[in-house]
Amino acid sequence: MVAEILSVGTELLMGQIANTDAQYISRRLSELGVTLYRHTTVGDNPARVKQALHEALSRADMVITTGGLGPTEDDLTKEMVGEFFGLPMELDAKSLEAVRARMCRIGREMTENNNKQAYFPRGAIIMPNACGTAPGCIVEQDGKAVAVLPGPPREMKDMFERQLAPYLRKRSGLHIESRFLRVFGVGESKTETLLLDLFHGENPTLALYCGAGEVTARISARVRAGEDATPMIAPLEAEIRRRLGDAVYAAYGPGEEVSLASTVLKMLIARGETVTAAESCTGGMLVSHLIDCPGASAAVLEGHVTYSNQAKMRVLGVRAETLAAHGAVSAECALEMAEGARRESGATWALSTTGVAGPDGGTPEKPVGLVYVGVAGPDGAKAERLMLRGDRDWIRTLACQNAFNLLRLRLLAR
Amino acid sequence: MVAEILSVGTELLMGQIANTDAQYISRRLSELGVTLYRHTTVGDNPARVKQALHEALSRADMVITTGGLGPTEDDLTKEMVGEFFGLPMELDAKSLEAVRARMCRIGREMTENNNKQAYFPRGAIIMPNACGTAPGCIVEQDGKAVAVLPGPPREMKDMFERQLAPYLRKRSGLHIESRFLRVFGVGESKTETLLLDLFHGENPTLALYCGAGEVTARISARVRAGEDATPMIAPLEAEIRRRLGDAVYAAYGPGEEVSLASTVLKMLIARGETVTAAESCTGGMLVSHLIDCPGASAAVLEGHVTYSNQAKMRVLGVRAETLAAHGAVSAECALEMAEGARRESGATWALSTTGVAGPDGGTPEKPVGLVYVGVAGPDGAKAERLMLRGDRDWIRTLACQNAFNLLRLRLLAR
Numbered sequence: 031m032v033a034e035i036l037s038v039g040t041e042l043l044m045g046q047i048a049n050t051d052a053q054y055i056s057r058r059l060s061e062l063g064v065t066l067y068r069h070t071t072v073g074d075n076p077a078r079v080k081q082a083l084h085e086a087l088s089r090a091d092m093v094i095t096t097g098g099l100g101p102t103e104d105d106l107t108k109e110m111v112g113e114f115f116g117l118p119m120e121l122d123a124k125s126l127e128a129v130r131a132r133m134c135r136i137g138r139e140m141t142e143n144n145n146k147q148a149y150f151p152r153g154a155i156i157m158p159n160a161c162g163t164a165p166g167c168i169v170e171q172d173g174k175a176v177a178v179l180p181g182p183p184r185e186m187k188d189m190f191e192r193q194l195a196p197y198l199r200k201r202s203g204l205h206i207e208s209r210f211l212r213v214f215g216v217g218e219s220k221t222e223t224l225l226l227d228l229f230h231g232e233n234p235t236l237a238l239y240c241g242a243g244e245v246t247a248r249i250s251a252r253v254r255a256g257e258d259a260t261p262m263i264a265p266l267e268a269e270i271r272r273r274l275g276d277a278v279y280a281a282y283g284p285g286e287e288v289s290l291a292s293t294v295l296k297m298l299i300a301r302g303e304t305v306t307a308a309e310s311c312t313g314g315m316l317v318s319h320l321i322d323c324p325g326a327s328a329a330v331l332e333g334h335v336t337y338s339n340q341a342k343m344r345v346l347g348v349r350a351e352t353l354a355a356h357g358a359v360s361a362e363c364a365l366e367m368a369e370g371a372r373r374e375s376g377a378t379w380a381l382s383t384t385g386v387a388g389p390d391g392g393t394p395e396k397p398v399g400l401v402y403v404g405v406a407g408p409d410g411a412k413a414e415r416l417m418l419r420g421d422r423d424w425i426r427t428l429a430c431q432n433a434f435n436l437l438r439l440r441l442l443a444r
Numbered sequence: 445m446v447a448e449i450l451s452v453g454t455e456l457l458m459g460q461i462a463n464t465d466a467q468y469i470s471r472r473l474s475e476l477g478v479t480l481y482r483h484t485t486v487g488d489n490p491a492r493v494k495q496a497l498h499e500a501l502s503r504a505d506m507v508i509t510t511g512g513l514g515p516t517e518d519d520l521t522k523e524m525v526g527e528f529f530g531l532p533m534e535l536d537a538k539s540l541e542a543v544r545a546r547m548c549r550i551g552r553e554m555t556e557n558n559n560k561q562a563y564f565p566r567g568a569i570i571m572p573n574a575c576g577t578a579p580g581c582i583v584e585q586d587g588k589a590v591a592v593l594p595g596p597p598r599e600m601k602d603m604f605e606r607q608l609a610p611y612l613r614k615r616s617g618l619h620i621e622s623r624f625l626r627v628f629g630v631g632e633s634k635t636e637t638l639l640l641d642l643f644h645g646e647n648p649t650l651a652l653y654c655g656a657g658e659v660t661a662r663i664s665a666r667v668r669a670g671e672d673a674t675p676m677i678a679p680l681e682a683e684i685r686r687r688l689g690d691a692v693y694a695a696y697g698p699g700e701e702v703s704l705a706s707t708v709l710k711m712l713i714a715r716g717e718t719v720t721a722a723e724s725c726t727g728g729m730l731v732s733h734l735i736d737c738p739g740a741s742a743a744v745l746e747g748h749v750t751y752s753n754q755a756k757m758r759v760l761g762v763r764a765e766t767l768a769a770h771g772a773v774s775a776e777c778a779l780e781m782a783e784g785a786r787r788e789s790g791a792t793w794a795l796s797t798t799g800v801a802g803p804d805g806g807t808p809e810k811p812v813g814l815v816y817v818g819v820a821g822p823d824g825a826k827a828e829r830l831m832l833r834g835d836r837d838w839i840r841t842l843a844c845q846n847a848f849n850l851l852r853l854r855l856l857a858r
Contacts, residue, residue, distance in 0.1 A: 057459025
């Protein structure tokens with residue numbers, strides 16, 4: 031099955047937003063085993079929507095549209111699909127009720143225009159909208175199909191997953207199942223080298239993606255709909271783990287959110303242990319990434335951003351002599367920061383960061399990108415020296431990632 | 445002049461990246477007064493690239509392509525443009541030298557394939573690449589033109605701004621200048637209502653965009669290339685400021701980065717004052733947003749994340765009686781957190797946050813989204829109650845924005 035995406039929205043042509051809908055749908059189609067040859071974006075203009083739809087359907091079996099389902103007169107995707115197939119628009123009483131109920135719930139008045147959202151080309155499969163007002167639909171004719179989705183990403187994703195994905199799975203008869211392994215501490219090219227002979231497989235396939243100092247390995251297996259892909263995926267996963275060892279910090283399925291921070295947090299919660307942070311150059315980013323994860327309050331009691339030397343001494347008990355002899359950007363300071371934060375807070379573990387995030391403040395001895403991360407715990411404290419590259423935000427992000435990994439390895443070793 | 449964008453890259457069709465290049469170019473074309481009717485994305489496939497190019501040029505005066513300029517055999521955008529116009533590929537000695545020099549500088553070997561990057565359709569205007577290896581070009585024929593840009597966003601933007609934008613300005617003879625006003629504390633629909641009669645102008649035009657609890661008003665004036673748009677923009681800006689007052693927190697031109705955090709930080713630095721943060725529900729996000737801004741160390745000495753009640757008492761001196769009588773999520777606690785942080789740190793100002801960010805932890809009396817933000821300064825302390833909507837991350841973001849605005853208004857009043 032060959033598909034195309036047709037995005038409708040003048041805001042896309044004005045560059046007000048990036049077309050993240052097209053990215054999401056593309057990724058999911060690839061996972062679902064649907065071939066995608068083209069994205070097209072046009073504005074809210076009836077003639078151009080119709081023309082683009084005509085072209086796309088002449089090439090593909092299925093066109094997925096996003097946008098143009100709102101209540102205004104500009105919103106006309108559904109109408110153009112109906113016109114294209116020569117189908118009259120008909121009111122769907124159930125959808126009208128749903129639109130009405132939603133308007134009432136969010137305290138808005140139901141206007142004439144909202145009625146429009148309950149009309150669909152005759153015979154369409156209607157897809158209710160669980161997150162917004164505008165329902166979507168699928169229109170089929172002569173072996174071709176058009177799926178009409180709303181533009182707001184949250185509404186689009188929900189409708190795609192609950193309603194369009196099962197439809198596509200049934201239609202394509204195939205299913206691609208994926209599993210992701212997250213790797214930290216081995217660079218992209220080293221990972222590639224270590225796994226080189228595993229990339230040649232046809233089914234399952236292996237691909238690498240880069241993140242913030244980390245690599246994601248995706249294993250994808252193509253199976254018939256309904257078949258279990260685990261027996262194809264598990265041996266490859268085991269082999270990758272054997273080669274990369276501890277560097278693989280998480281394995282998960284599509285749609286799951288995993289990070290070094292959430293992995294470390296889960297490990298701590300499982301042990302009933304706690305962590306605190308003493309940050310200089312990362313300036314709150316480290317503790318913020320931990321607290322991003324729901325349930326963080328079970329393991330994160332507090333954190334400190336000690337940007338100035340005064341604060342390092344007063345809040346964490348870093349000694350004036352340490353700062354005088356080694357400076358704030360030093361392994362010694364990172365160690366005392368972590369030890370002080372652990373002592374003061376009573377947490378099981380403490381992480382610390384101190385470095386030069388730039389763009390200013392670098393010297394020949396301590397250039398931009400020099401960062402020390404420290405970890406203190408029941409078995410003592412340790413600090414690591416890093417030379418990071420990138421802009422201010424990137425250096426801070428990498429410093430946090432390295433600190434989380436330091437703690438992860440300590441937790442694994444205990 | 446009517447343009448189209450043609451993005452080339454299988455990674456876009458796989459959904460591995462969002463098409464931010466298309467967004468950037470779209471925004472800039474709109475600012476440059478160039479009409480854009482369509483984006484098309486195809487993979488690295490010669491036949492489909494050529495077909496899409498043919499279609500785009502049949503509709504538009506100008507096609508801007510991105511991607512497909514690398515050294516591999518898959519990279520063939522330039523070759524397809526040459527083929528389309530019937531122009532042979534010719535070596536450009538200067539480009540070959542530049543590619544060679546760059547490969548040497550980054551310590552890579554010059555391969556046969558890299559030579560390919562120095563070939564262009566005969567007669568092309570060559571655009572050197574200041575940030576990468578692959579040069580771009582502009583090919584003109586019979587009043588139509590194709591501009592070929594590299595895919596990596598940093599390289600594309602640099603080439604667009606330095607080389608393509610001046611070309612487009614000359615060709616279109618028009619120039620759209622924009623100015624942005626950032627508004628906080630007046631919602632989108634209220635802002636719209638207050639400015640209603642100002643949206644009808646043809647030149648300059650006014651448009652609104654939504655951000656994190658804030659609104660951006662864009663004033664755009666179309667002038668002949670070389671003409672100054674200020675006399676058209678300034679009166680409209682003055683009128684908006686008159687109507688919205690203090691809610692307008694910044695005004696800036698295209699490409700500038702402005703946020704509530706950076707605005708507050710600038711105000712503090714200008715006064716030689718300092719700020720500290722005492723955070724509960726925002727968990728380090730507030731201080732992290734401040735430290736995001738280069739130069740932050742002049743005004744941000746430290747911050748504290750006191751997630752547990754114990755930490756609130758020990759680190760900030762919040763009284764046990766206050767917590768017992770009002771709970772941690774209360775105006776009283778927010779006040780004592782801010783006062784304590786200011787007292788302990790010696791900073792001129794302190795901000796505090798305490799609330800229920802969710803998804804768990806809400807009660808009928810203190811539901812998810814209830815947040816108190818506090819500010820303490822030379823004239824005493826104040827707390828504000830907020831009822832915020834959204835997911836965990838959004839509630840934390842809005843809480844930070846409100847805290848920054850609270851401080852901004854206090855600074856304005858002094």
